[in-house]
Amino acid sequence: MRAVLLFILGLKLTVAEIHSHGYIYTETKGIPGFPEFVSVGMVDGQQVNYFDTQIMKMIPRTDWVSGAVDADFWNRNAQIAIGAHQVYKNNIEVAKQRFNQTDGVHTFQKMYGCEWDDETGTTNGFSQFGYDGEDFLNLDFKDLRYISPVQQGVITTVKWNNDKAKIENQKHYFNTECIEWLKKYLQFGKSSLEKTVSPRVSLLQKDSSSSVTCHATGFYPSGVTITWMKNGEEHHEDVELGELLPNEDGTFQKTSTLTVSPDEWKNNKFSCLVEHKGINKEESEIRTNYGNSLPIGIIVGVVAAVVLLVGMAGIGYKIYQKKKKDFKPVSGSDDGSNSSAPA
Known part of the structure; x- marks a missing residue:
């Protein structure tokens, strides 16, 4: 079996003053007994919610997170995850065609979210995609354009870069809605997120x-x-x-x-x-x-x-190194995206 099963680092947070919130989507094909789709929501490296296609529901991963969300949050986000699963399932088939591959073990992922520096107020976003353990596509927030390190992803970058409204929608989500959710989670999870445990x-x-x-x-x-x-x-x-x-x-x-x-x-x-x-x-x-x-x-x-x-979190790959629909922020959800795929 190909060496595609590396493990999720999580999110981009190495400095205590920089807080992070985001999601990791993982679609898999050809792994018996493992969920086809997994969604993990994280705050400062801590899992706050989880969904997979075996349990077919969104569940909390911490005690405090339920206080930060409304009663319908879990059902609403479960439906988003179910929709994303169908999109990402198709993603793998599209990617297989582009890479001229046959059946076997394949993975398609998206990792996205936002960061907030509580000292300077600086915010940032990240949105990255991977296929079979390799970088496939990411959004460059400095230039507000999609880039791909592989030829197979160029088709998507050209289409998405021509959709200025799509990029502006994402910029709005990462700079506002995502940050608002992050601050809300930090307020409710303060005692847990600010704990210190020595190595x-x-x-x-x-x-x-x-x-x-x-x-x-x-x-x-x-x-x-x-x-x-x-x-x-x-x-x-x-x-x-x-x-x-x-x-x-x-x-x-x-x-x-x-x-x-x-x-x-x-x-x-x-x-x-x-x-x-x-x-x-x-x-x-x-x-x-x-x-x-x-x-x-x-x-x-x-x-x-x-x-x-x-x-508990799904398989992944080293996606952060120094996922056939448009992106649309979902009202009332911290997810921010119910799709994204190579198109």
Whole structure:
């Protein structure tokens, strides 16, 4: 099976003062037992609502979110998700034709939403699409035009860029309605969204000759810095920083891997420094899974966090890197879009 099942980072929020709200749509084809369509609503990296085509209803993912919405919110947004499922199901078929593909495992996604800096008042929007784990299309908010990194997406960019009303509608949604919903959610979820949980840090190694991974997990909010230290100085060579991943309990995990020879490790003092919300944690003792020195629970815990993510949030891909209808904001809904597809 093609390697299209990477995992959702979520949304673009790495600075504590920048708040984010948005949705991730994931349509899948060819995965037995997995929902064809999943919709996840998020605020500051925390899931607030969820829909999939197996349960066929929108449900809350936090205790506080029900207080921020009206009684019909759940049914209204479930109907939006059902409509989006039909559009995105067609998206996959259109994309397959454009890429000259046959049946198999395929995914089509959209990630969109808004950001608000509570210190400067600056707002921003993001709207990105992906197919089979690769970037397909996104809206450049600076120039207000669609761009695509692949030839197969150019047909859509030309059509949508000629529809100025469509782009203005989206600009209005991301700059006003989405921000209003974000501020409302922040008000009702303040106690939960502003919590702080410090990371647990471990140095993990498969065997004496393999690379060493610094694993920080269980922290909230998502902003964290992982730095390797060598003899008391910052060390940046042969370092690979992993993606931020959500845990099942709403916290986050992240890794940084250092590749050095056993002799170099032995003859120098290496450590991993993790900085989070003003609290620093440093670890220098390696725990391995050879010699039975690493509890199996640590390994299982890391794997379980990823597996649970698939079950609750849908599969995805690394969509943010530095989805045959027009976009129309839906009144009374924080969703903002009931369609979007290659056309």
